[in-house]
Amino acid sequence: MNDENLNTQELIERISSSYGVTTQRALAEVLGVPSNSISTWIQRNSLPGKAIIQCSLETGADLNWLMTGELVNSHLRDEPLLKGKQLYDEIMANGGKLVLRRLLDAYGFSMQKELGDLLDISSGTISTWIRREYFPGDVVVACALDTGVSLRWLATGKGEMFDSQPEVVASSISIPKKKLVSGVLNDAGNWLMDPALSAVDKDCLVFIDGVGHSWLVNTEAKNIANGRWFVNIDDSYDVYDISRLPGGKIKLTNPNVSFECGASDVTPFGAVLFTLEKHV
CATH class of the missing domain: 2.10.109.10 (Umud Fragment, subunit A)
Structure with missing residues (x-):
């Protein structure tokens, strides 16, 4: 994920806070990436979307808070279903047609071209996702923020399409x-x-x-x-x-x-x- 408005340093700090780690080496270990990856992401001001998704699903951190820092509390759910490599493997096993289908459903589209037109992504790129069983982490993050659908459902197909609503206030x-x-x-x-x-x-x-x-x-x-x-x-x-x-x-x-x-x-x-x- 590479955006001129993205502050990778701050984003990594929020991810580290969600995991409860204080060093780049420790963060690399919990994310399952090479130890020098974190410093490389900071230098390039670019961070893989799948790392953000993994953190949100694994720690319960709110996706919008991870991306923008607008929420005070990053731990909004009590306990994840899977952690670490098991969660990562499940996400990556949902690439290609599986995640594309959920992206289309989230936006209410019936054709790949509609998704491509909305996000300015070529049909060839989307076809590559299917052919290579690729998981487009950046697009999944954008879709979750754009439509409000559950990140867990979008990334893994499990759970409800939309998160459960809060309890009804007595006067409402x-x-x-x-x-x-x-x-x-x-x-x-x-x-x-x-x-x-x-x-x-x-x-x-x-x-x-x-x-x-x-x-x-x-x-x-x-x-x-x-x-x-x-x-x-x-x-x-x-x-x-x-x-x-x-x-x-x-x-x-x-x-x-x-x-x-x-x-x-x-x-x-x-x-x-x-x-x-x-x-x-």
């Missing part, structure tokens, strides 16, 4: 959460909300997380009227501001497109109650 209600990726809705656990946000029955509510926005949707609403709606068109979901027109037609508008069609050409998923805009 839990509603289904879905993630919108390239027109596909994927289950993403639950979302906690203050019941004062909506008077709609919680059994009719769904929270949908998108790239730049998130939406609280009332799935009980099925009769399209003027307003913002979450709809399905040709097996692809998206959000549109809809205006009713004479003759059974509607006008659909969002930041990317504006068009008219018959009301019967769309299938409403639900009415949007409010929109959350992300600024980072």
Whole structure:
């Protein structure tokens, strides 16, 4: 993993902290790499993605904390399933088609080209992963941070696709959460909300997380009227501001497109109650 914004020295310090070691030699031993590898990574400001994955799965360190240092506590899970060489062997045995399939599922893609276009990776490179049973550690790290899927599931295929959600706070209600990726809705656990946000029955509510926005949707609403709606068109979901027109037609508008069609050409998923805009 080589990035001009990457501070390999700090990243290695967080990995060392997660393992509880203080020297480069000790870190090399727990990672199972040659003793001079650590200093080489620092000199080149480049660190293999599989080392980050191994540390996160082996120690329970949060992946986002390892990469950015934004969390205070690096040990978030009690005990890993595997450690050391057993864990490394399991990760490497999940290269090629196995990890590619999970990458596609995490992003909601059906074709390799979609993944390549998103990450600016050539089709030839992805084909090489399959041919050589290669484990693309850097891509796995990026995918886990980008989609929120479980790193353990992404790297090994074990466990749930999304980590379990925290216990419900007494004053909150839990509603289904879905993630919108390239027109596909994927289950993403639950979302906690203050019941004062909506008077709609919680059994009719769904929270949908998108790239730049998130939406609280009332799935009980099925009769399209003027307003913002979450709809399905040709097996692809998206959000549109809809205006009713004479003759059974509607006008659909969002930041990317504006068009008219018959009301019967769309299938409403639900009415949007409010929109959350992300600024980072």
